[in-house]
Amino acid sequence: MANNTYIGYHFKVSPLQPGVEILIAELGYAGFESFVETDEGVIAYIQKDEWNTDILSDIQILDSDEFEISYSFEDIEQVNWNEEWEKNFNPITVDDICTVRAPFHDKPNTLYDIVIEPKMSFGTGHHETTHMMIQYILKNDLKNKSVLDMGCGTGVLAILAEMKGAKPIDAVDYDNWCYLNSIENVERNNCKHITVIEGDASVLKNKTYDIIIANINRNILLNDMAVYASCLNKNGMLLLSGFYNTDIPVIQQECEKHMLKFQEKLERNQWVSLKFLN
Missing domain, CATH: 3.40.50.150 (Vaccinia Virus protein VP39)
Known part of the structure; x- marks a missing residue:
């Protein structure tokens, strides 16, 4: 497991709460494994083998008028989880x-x-x-x-x-x-x-x-x-x-x-x- 490639999504969320909590819950349903909350939102990780181009299609909060959410993503090799x-x-x-x-x-x-x-x-x-x-x-x-x-x-x-x-x-x-x-x-x-x-x-x-x-x-x-x-x-x-x-x-x-x-x-x-x- 330690050598698996992950994809990391960097989300900026406004307002932060309860936006981040709702986003994490929905991402968990979608298959994301781990989350690191940041000052701007959250970083969400998913194994590349579990990822697909429609992975965010059912994340309802992204279409909500109550929150402004933007994101970027990247491939991550051998993340040092302890350091994170x-x-x-x-x-x-x-x-x-x-x-x-x-x-x-x-x-x-x-x-x-x-x-x-x-x-x-x-x-x-x-x-x-x-x-x-x-x-x-x-x-x-x-x-x-x-x-x-x-x-x-x-x-x-x-x-x-x-x-x-x-x-x-x-x-x-x-x-x-x-x-x-x-x-x-x-x-x-x-x-x-x-x-x-x-x-x-x-x-x-x-x-x-x-x-x-x-x-x-x-x-x-x-x-x-x-x-x-x-x-x-x-x-x-x-x-x-x-x-x-x-x-x-x-x-x-x-x-x-x-x-x-x-x-x-x-x-x-x-x-x-x-x-x-x-």
Whole structure:
């Protein structure tokens, strides 16, 4: 994977927020793998093998009257992802008790200190959806609970779950970069109860969990909801994110179809996270 050629799109976005967040979400649906936010907008990367001339044809925000967006793109050979992230990755603290930082940042004075090398993987805690998922994990009892972190990205949510006493934990992502990065971050944080798995919902066959965390996107969540419901133990908890306020009705309808009961909503800059129980 490290020697693959990528195409980098440099987007200038005005106004920056929520323009950048909406653009990143739509680009993610289109197949872009990694994003680096800049002062002017965002740089989005996609493997050249996955690229086509119509890759932006379904990006609705580009046709929106609410935002001015321009872009250029270029072929990029062997990107130094560490260097890219080090230039743009600042530590974050959630609710004054959990810090997510890189190894080159100073150690904080917080209860939970998660050290990650994000590379290309989604899930640094900066994005609203990851931030809200961290909040859910912090405020719920995970001690000795079995947990699934679906679409684990960097593994940050699985790592925090172990710090909160959860075990065993499966961290699953279909992307090879995320799979390898999660393994590194699990080891970096001295976690002993996390198994990282490369794959999609098909790897969950015959597995069950007390808590399922799925921070992906609306379409994948809707497609895989039946699988999540079948894997959730009695009185289990399902935490969902990766979608907007306007997506709540269709998400909730699909959950209720599988006897999952809505409990709570978190909202952050138009993104939402929902908690369901069975």
